[in-house]
Amino acid sequence: MPGATRVRWVLVSATAVALVASGCSSSSSGSSSSNANATFTYQSGEPQNPLQPANANEVNGGRVIQNLFRGLVDYDPSNSQIRMQVAEKIDTSDSQTFTVTLKSGWTFHDGTPVKAKNFVDAWNWGANVKNNQINSDWFSDIQGYADVHPKSGNPATGQMSGLTVQDDTHFTIKLANKVSYFEYKLGYPAFSPLPDGFFNDPAGYGQKPIGNGPYQFVSWDHNSQIVTKAYPNYQGVDKPKNGGVVFKAYTTSEAAYADLQSNNLDVMDQVPPSALASYKTDLGSRAIDSPQGAIQSIGFTLYQPDWSGANLNKVRQALSMAIDRDTITKTVLQGSRKSATAFVAEGVAGYKSGTCTACKLDVAQAKTLLQEGGGVPGNSLKITYNADGGHKEWVDAVCNNIRQNLGVNCVGDPKPDFKTARAAITGHQIDGAFRTGWVQDYPLNANFLAQVYRTGASSNDTGYSSPQFDQLAKQADEAATVQDSETGYQQAEGVLAQDMPQIPLWYYRTNSGFSTKVQNVSFDSFGNPVWTAVQVKG
Amino acid sequence: MPDPFDPENPTHTRLPDTHALDYAGNQGMAVEQDQLLETRPEKREEARSLWQDAWRDLRRRPIFLVSAVLIVLLVIIAIFPGLFTDADPRHADLVNNYLKKPNWTDFFGAGWFGYDGQGRSIYARVLYGARASITVGICVTLAVAITGGLAGMVAGYFGGWVDALISRLVDIFFGIPLLLGALVILNAFTHRTVWSVVFALAFLGWTQIARVMRGAVLTVKQADYVTAARALGAGTRRIMFRHILPNAVAPVIVVATIALGGYIAAEATLSYLGIGLQDPTISWGIDISSAQNVIRTAPYALFFPAAALSITVLAFIMLGDAVRDALDPKLR
Numbered sequence: 001m002p003g004a005t006r007v008r009w010v011l012v013s014a015t016a017v018a019l020v021a022s023g024c025s026s027s028s029s030g031s032s033s034s035n036a037n038a039t040f041t042y043q044s045g046e047p048q049n050p051l052q053p054a055n056a057n058e059v060n061g062g063r064v065i066q067n068l069f070r071g072l073v074d075y076d077p078s079n080s081q082i083r084m085q086v087a088e089k090i091d092t093s094d095s096q097t098f099t100v101t102l103k104s105g106w107t108f109h110d111g112t113p114v115k116a117k118n119f120v121d122a123w124n125w126g127a128n129v130k131n132n133q134i135n136s137d138w139f140s141d142i143q144g145y146a147d148v149h150p151k152s153g154n155p156a157t158g159q160m161s162g163l164t165v166q167d168d169t170h171f172t173i174k175l176a177n178k179v180s181y182f183e184y185k186l187g188y189p190a191f192s193p194l195p196d197g198f199f200n201d202p203a204g205y206g207q208k209p210i211g212n213g214p215y216q217f218v219s220w221d222h223n224s225q226i227v228t229k230a231y232p233n234y235q236g237v238d239k240p241k242n243g244g245v246v247f248k249a250y251t252t253s254e255a256a257y258a259d260l261q262s263n264n265l266d267v268m269d270q271v272p273p274s275a276l277a278s279y280k281t282d283l284g285s286r287a288i289d290s291p292q293g294a295i296q297s298i299g300f301t302l303y304q305p306d307w308s309g310a311n312l313n314k315v316r317q318a319l320s321m322a323i324d325r326d327t328i329t330k331t332v333l334q335g336s337r338k339s340a341t342a343f344v345a346e347g348v349a350g351y352k353s354g355t356c357t358a359c360k361l362d363v364a365q366a367k368t369l370l371q372e373g374g375g376v377p378g379n380s381l382k383i384t385y386n387a388d389g390g391h392k393e394w395v396d397a398v399c400n401n402i403r404q405n406l407g408v409n410c411v412g413d414p415k416p417d418f419k420t421a422r423a424a425i426t427g428h429q430i431d432g433a434f435r436t437g438w439v440q441d442y443p444l445n446a447n448f449l450a451q452v453y454r455t456g457a458s459s460n461d462t463g464y465s466s467p468q469f470d471q472l473a474k475q476a477d478e479a480a481t482v483q484d485s486e487t488g489y490q491q492a493e494g495v496l497a498q499d500m501p502q503i504p505l506w507y508y509r510t511n512s513g514f515s516t517k518v519q520n521v522s523f524d525s526f527g528n529p530v531w532t533a534v535q536v537k538g
Numbered sequence: 539m540p541d542p543f544d545p546e547n548p549t550h551t552r553l554p555d556t557h558a559l560d561y562a563g564n565q566g567m568a569v570e571q572d573q574l575l576e577t578r579p580e581k582r583e584e585a586r587s588l589w590q591d592a593w594r595d596l597r598r599r600p601i602f603l604v605s606a607v608l609i610v611l612l613v614i615i616a617i618f619p620g621l622f623t624d625a626d627p628r629h630a631d632l633v634n635n636y637l638k639k640p641n642w643t644d645f646f647g648a649g650w651f652g653y654d655g656q657g658r659s660i661y662a663r664v665l666y667g668a669r670a671s672i673t674v675g676i677c678v679t680l681a682v683a684i685t686g687g688l689a690g691m692v693a694g695y696f697g698g699w700v701d702a703l704i705s706r707l708v709d710i711f712f713g714i715p716l717l718l719g720a721l722v723i724l725n726a727f728t729h730r731t732v733w734s735v736v737f738a739l740a741f742l743g744w745t746q747i748a749r750v751m752r753g754a755v756l757t758v759k760q761a762d763y764v765t766a767a768r769a770l771g772a773g774t775r776r777i778m779f780r781h782i783l784p785n786a787v788a789p790v791i792v793v794a795t796i797a798l799g800g801y802i803a804a805e806a807t808l809s810y811l812g813i814g815l816q817d818p819t820i821s822w823g824i825d826i827s828s829a830q831n832v833i834r835t836a837p838y839a840l841f842f843p844a845a846a847l848s849i850t851v852l853a854f855i856m857l858g859d860a861v862r863d864a865l866d867p868k869l870r
Contacts, residue, residue, distance in 0.1 A: 396817065411816070
């Protein structure tokens with residue numbers, strides 16, 4: 001998934017343990033007692049598409065789908081590890097053929113049981129080019145995907161040959177290539193099961209979805225709110241501790257923040273930039289500051305002669321070492337980011353801090369490296385960015401660092417909007433360097449590395465190509481277990497630290513908060529609250 | 539904005555100057571006439587021109603003196619900003635100076651107006667920002683005065699199909715909103731400097747001058763001295779530049795001076811929108827734009843560049859007003 005090419009501010013990570021406890025500190029009366037039947041409100045917006053699992057890749061629809069459905073697995077919000085939900089187990093001996101065993105007792109909200117067939121039918125439908133689902137390329141690892149989703153023309157068949165139903169509780173998935181961490185992808189909402197009733201009227205279903213998740217659909221009042229309630233027969237490990245979630249549509253985060261402070265909104269998504277400096281004082285122990293699985297970096301045009309020289313990796317290391325990340329995140333970015341020390345975002349499975357050895361401020365060493373590498377071509381550096389994303393401030397600050405510490409003429413080059421900037425980047429129309437980033441699709445280090453740095457990968461914007469990295473990544477893909485794959489990719493990260501195709505800058509944070517009516521609010525690495533854990537005081 | 543000197547535009551017909559009559563009545567007509575009688579022989583010899591009249595008038599107007607002093611000061615700042623500060627406007631020190639408050643006792647020091655969101659001296663940036671604004675203002679005004687003036691003169695003098703062609707062209711350009719058009723033009727530049735902004739504004743701004751000039755030329759063309767010159771065998775070029783231009787240029791100067799302030803504001807607006815000047819050029823518009831994010835915590839980062847911009851625009855508009863009053867014969 002080209003995650004960086006989408007605007008998805010929702011996702012990730014895990015660490016909010018400390019914050020979980022903090023909700024109770026304020027009052028003695030309501031802190032421990034909670035009303036399991038009461039609902040809470042969340043800052044959302046009008047979904048762009050009908051509520052079909054394979055058709056939601058923007059946040060407003062995505063977060064509703066995520067609550068209405070449970071797939072085979074999901075991610076433990078405390079550590080981003082994979083957690084079995086509908087699946088009893090997923091077995092594989094070769095990382096290519098996976099045998100899925102389902103738990104019994106799971107039902108859809110209409111009472112029908114969740115069977116193996118519901119998964120296979122849903123995936124085939126989602127992958128089929130005729131159904132025009134935005135997330136269909138998530139199924140592209142599965143054998144036979146090209147038959148149901150040809151690049152042009154009609155599909156030869158409606159079934160992917162890699163999916164075989166054995167009985168009501170067993171099915172097998174055969175992949176086109178070995179992917180040791182395929183289980184991780186299965187946590188994405190596109191892999192949700194669909195009830196038999198869906199296929200009679202997919203469009204009508206998208207307005208009134210029936211899922212198998214912790215919450216069931218109640219009503220959708222367009223451009224106002226979507227109401228859900230807890231599903232009493234939910235079989236998952238994360239049974240709701242509240243009565244339901246109401247997704248209220250807001251057009252500005254300023255309005256949501258005002259509502260939160262007056263207790264008209266219970267949990268919000270992200271505080272507005274104008275409140276970043278003050279929200280912790282405003283909200284006290286109700287403020288949230290937790291990591292997200294997203295990273296921001298500066299990429300280089302390695303496909304151009306200027307930056308393809310052998311020794312220029314030293315120059316890129318030098319540039320990286322001239323940036324004072326700690327000061328910039330604290331001042332210009334007002335604590336909304338945390339300095340990066342690796343190529344993978346913090347809180348993701350397989351994350352290892354310190355893999356980027358040149359991510360520390362060291363001006364003396366930077367000057368030495370700059371000289372050894374022969375200097376920046378033309379002694380000038382242009383950093384292209386999109387002017388509509390609030391990037392100007394930090395690009396200017398980074399350039400000031402580079403100019404004052406290394407004497408390199410560094411300037412920002414704003415493109416009017418995200419689309420224009422991305423078109424220039426993917427069209428290789430960039431001169432020197434550009435802002436880039438990656439938002440996790442699933443909380444695993446492979447997602448940050450394979451799709452960005454492998455030769456010819458879908459989001460390899462720098463044109464980086466290293467046989468050594470490719471080899472290590474291939475080995476990691478073919479590893480026996482997910483853990484081995486994580487270690488394998490950590491080794492591959494070592495190659496990146498030498499070559500520095502991109503300069504990692506910082507990780508994103510979730511800066512949010514909640515009202516006095518709720519407690520036990522924490523956020524995962526996708527930037528979503530742990531919905532089922534929220535308690536409504538009463 | 540209506541063209542104050544467009545003879546086709548009747549909005550500027552004025553009542554007789556009752557003020558002048560009052561003045562004469564109060565001070566005593568006799569005195570005035572005595573003076574006139576006394577001085578008349580000398581004046582005949584000097585033959586005060588419109589320009590000399592205007593200058594005499596201007597010197598007595600406080601509004602002109604104030605704006606002239608301001609503009610001279612701004613031009614000096616624009617040419618030699620280093621005279622007023624030792625601080626480097628691009629030096630950023632986030633560690634020590636992030637949004638540091640103004641130090642009012644540090645007169646002309648780097649910290650006088652405080653520091654911006656990049657830890658740069660706001661005082662130094664306000665001074666160095668003058669150059670871009672004034673360069674854009676003056677260069678655009680010169681460019682539109684020359685191109686628009688020429689086009690208007692040719693159209694007014696030759697008339698016929700030449701006039702029709704130029705006038706329709708002017709109409710077409712007049713239909714393009716200045717800011718919107720400039721946004722589109724500047725988007726085409728991958729690297730924008732002061733000169734690209736000057737080009738965009740001048741490209742769209744010449745029409746107003748052309749209209750004013752055409753109107754003035756149409757009036758002057760009827761004058762007897764033009765007919766006389768032609769009868770004496772003067773060539774087209776001589777008539778245009780020696781006889782018509784000096785007598786038709788006054789309204790152009792007035793309109794151009796007033797518009798100058800508008801061009802400075804347009805440059806700041808474009809830079810504010812991120813489509814005008816770019817780093818490393820220092821511009822008030824860019825600084826105002828970046829200061830708006832921190833307006834709650836550091837209002838001074840917004841106030842000083844905005845105040846500098848207002849004062850500059852005001853100074854040029856005041857000058858234009860004073861010049862108009864001095865040159866407008868209808869006011870006499």
